[in-house]
Amino acid sequence: MSTTEAVVQTHLDEHGDHGHEQSFLRKYIFSTDHKTIAKQFLFMSLFFLLVGGILATMMRWQLGFPSQPMPGAGGFPDTMAPGGIILPEFYNSLVTMHGTIMIFFAIMPLLVGLFGNLLIPLQIGAPDMAFPRLNMASFWLAVPAGLLMLASFFVEGGAAGAGWTSYAPLSASGEWTGVYLGQQLWLLSLTILGFSSLAGAVNYITTVISLRAPGMTWFRLPLTTWALFITAILVLLAIPILTGALIMLLFDQTIGTGFFRPEVGGEPILWQHLFWFFGHPEVYILILPAMGITSDVLANRARKPIFGYHAMVLAIISIGFLGWIVWGHHMFQSGMNPLLGTSFMISTMAIAVPSAIKTFNWLGTLHRGDIHFDTPMLHALAFVSMFIIGGLSGIFMANTPVDIYIHDTYFIVAHIHYVLFGGSLFAIFAGITFWFPKMFGRMMHEGVGKVHFFLTFILYNLVFFPMHNLGLEGMMRRIYDPNEYEYLQPLQPLNTFISVAVFCLITVQVLFAGNFIWSIFRGRKAGSNPWKSNTLEWSVPSPPPHGNFDGMPTVYRGPYEYSHPDAADDHWPQHLPPPRGGASEPHPAPAPSLAPEGVAP
Amino acid sequence: MEHLSWLLPESFSTFGQEIDRLYYVILWITGIVFVLTEGLLVLFLFRYRHREGGKAEHSHGNTTLEMLWTAGTAVLVLGLAVASTSVWHHVKRNVPEGALEVIVTAKQFEWTVTYPGADGLVGTDDDFNQRNTLNAPTARPILIHLRSEDVIHSFFIPEMRVKQDALPGRSIRVWFEATEPGEYVIGCAELCGLGHYRMQGRLTVHATDAYQDWLEGAMAEAAQ
Amino acid sequence: MSIASATERLPMPGMKVYNLKLGMWVFLLSEIMFFTGLIGSYIILRFAHPEHFAEPGVVLNVPLTAFNTFVLICSSVTMVKAFAAVEQGDQKGLRRWLLATIVLGTFFVGVQAVEYSVLWSEGFVPIAEQYHAVGRGAAHAGEAATAAVLGGPLYGATFYAMTGFHGAHVSIGVLCLIFVYLRARKGAYSAGSVGGVEIMGLYWHFVDLVWIILFTIVYLI
Ligand code: HEA
């Protein structure tokens, strides 16, 4: 009673700005509408994806054509690339910023910022996030963080150059790298971004727990929402660990504390423990939403219920849980106690099990399906096949003795890109093409989409599959010029081949960019439910109005009732009441009454 | 295009073969899993592609199947883990007796090797240093006390299947026993600054008696 | 629309706890992880380098901080009183107890500031290269130069990191309290709407609890 009124109070505070007609600023810039914020994240992270890609291309130039002037790069300052020839210290900055930007400013905001904001309220039947203003803050914290990160390229000493893992003491003092301000900006930027992620996580968790529409029980949630929910929990618990470590390192850098500086008693390996205790949950933050998206797209395009829904949910949860006890697998060769290494190997291997469940269930979903090969489906299928490769390569590294040889070689680089590009990024492409109509009310161009997919898929494999072999030949990561080592010189042709493939790969992305921008304005108008999907976001107009649903939808069944015998069509939306005496009764859960008594609408 | 092989380059240390064997076991397992899963995927895509009037089967799964592959994977991976612990401990923990001892100190961007002098003990004042060159005999394990003066480096001898980070402020024991005389490369595998890519050393493995000659020569040299 | 959207965005029927409170609980979880990270690092560093850490009480002023701890605990009590008052709809009581909490919180931060300046003057600094803590009293007796250095750089660094981050949390808490207080004066809260006061209390009690842990491991052990 008392609380409910309090709620109305707080909600009015939260949502006070809704009554009157909204100014341009409120509507597009400082919007509190989850759909607008999702789009803001989309544009921001696509920009950073492009930046990360360009950095990668410059790296590949150096590796493919060592110490030759980059075409059209004469304009670079002599501190980076005199006459277009990349310097070793600049190469280190490129690697570092490429990894950092791709992970923190491209993939993470795309998966969590874009899809989290867009889908959670829509899929659970809520009019918006629980805390719309906090949501807005989340985006407007990410922007300055990104700007600081980019700015670090232009400061004295250049951008951070100690790797995206920024191992101390290399990163703890500029005397080792010549990078002072750049490293500090890197630390500051990631600290700010952490607050942005936290704001998002608190919002997502609260929203999923408390704003589900009547009948939307836990086991009727679409897997994307399930994945995003578990991801939000991982973000909530992992980011603070990173933030603490970042600030300690920042103190080492600036005021001269000695947390990670051995010369004054600090412990370099402490940084690694803190970083990876965050870092491994982080990599699952980068895959779980991708798995969710894939599940939704597969089931929809195969017109078949997801195979083993409950097992899928349990797999997501157990991956989220196991992710906390495996961080040591990044530190097998770090000087950590070998006994610990053994236990970390066992826990790491165990993670293959839930991943196996997911992989086989995806295959089971396709079995006896009615598979439509639209662009989103192609990308989702690419996710499955590429995640298998990336995952299996993980097994090699999880094996402590084998890791002795392949640790910090290109085998790892191959793994990274099979899980992050082959995995996360393909799922992102799937998600963007699948929900594009919901975001912009128009379809993306199918033909161009398919061409973009096939070219990307082929070139991507040409680029990254050979990296396994480079690693097996013993080529280390993060080396500016492999030819310094005699035994690596024979690999130069292969490296050149990879680089050429990369140049094609990034060029091909023009197709995506073009298709994306063109479709926003010229794309074929999409109805409210172009994919004949069951989930709630497709029960409202595209794009959905402010407040999403008129009234509160009621949910009568699970999200994957495709090709149900009792259903007229080959899909059976969650919000349609069952026919009299129909198969599935509305769940005994919450009644569709709008609000508890004591509140006068 | 050559160098696309999934075979490991030949190894020349006693535990090298053990590590390589594990690698090939995993290569087989993952290879089979890979062919199986990707094969099924492609098969299904072809077999169940959309046809006019085609309708998908309405099924929510099959619990027994799920039990099966869950258990199967669990057994496989955990078995793999258990099977490889002994090798790991052999390489990283059980330093054999009677090893010949040296100190290797990493710093940006070179390896300093400290050899025992006449007394045969490292850490005494008749020790002598060599830059970027490690010498070892065959058929006798060599124990390296690995240190760093500045940042973290990683002591990497590909052909010996040796890799170990060098931590400033710590001395970490690394050992191996070479099986073949020859010249091998020492690399740095951990990003350690702008010279990381050229932080290179040489390992020379001598036949047992040849090593003695080298040692005497080197000591004499160090004397003046 | 305004009211409608407000009512629609109620927690799903059957939810026992309203969003703001749930949100605060979730947020506090991440706070727990943050301090776990700090305390964990402290423990690791201390076990790795015991020689960096002096005997309890020889460098840090335990009695003063014990008193300060007592002050913070009292502020939790006054916070509880404030919440009880608003539940009874006792506006005057609410304002009075909020004010008391603000005063006590500010006092805590003030004492910490004084403590810092004294420690600093005794050479107990976070800057590794300048660390030369000579212990209590020594400095005043003017024998700072000659006295033996107690503990090592890690002692100073961890001390300021842990107590500093906590102090920041208290200061932010005080600012929020002032904000709540001002709203209370506008009569924003009533027996029917306790939301703001309640989550303020949650945060404040959390910060208090963290301090008790920090005090134990930093000052007493
Ligand atoms: C999306 C990100 C992502 C994901 C999902 C993963 C997933 C996994 N990773 Fe990966 N990892 C990274 C991102 C990711 N990783 C990154 C970025 C690094 C480098 C960090 C750096 O140093 O810069 C890294 C590094 C890394 C290392 C450190 C290597 C080193 O530095 O020496 C290890 C070691 O164990 C590892 C293991 C694994 C394992 C076992 C999985 C497992 O979760 C995979 C499980 C999946 C499968 C196994 C495939 C599907 C299952 C089946 C088909 C069933 C049958 C399978 C069997 C019977 C085996 N990863």
Ligand code: HEA
């Ligand atoms: C998700 C993460 C991600 C992605 C997508 C990529 C993409 C690429 N990466 Fe990266 N990489 C990492 C994460 C990623 N990488 C990480 C974490 C490291 C470790 C860093 C470290 O060691 O510290 C690394 C390291 C790394 C290395 C090792 C460097 C070294 O150790 O010396 C190399 C070398 O070839 C490389 C290459 C590439 C290439 C060629 C691409 C190409 O695929 C890039 C192709 C371009 C794109 C995919 C972007 C295209 C743009 C769009 C589609 C958007 C356009 C649309 C609009 C603007 C509307 N990467």
Ligand code: CUA
């Ligand atoms: Cu030394 Cu890299």
Ligand SMILES: [Cu+2]
């Ligand atoms: Cu990991």
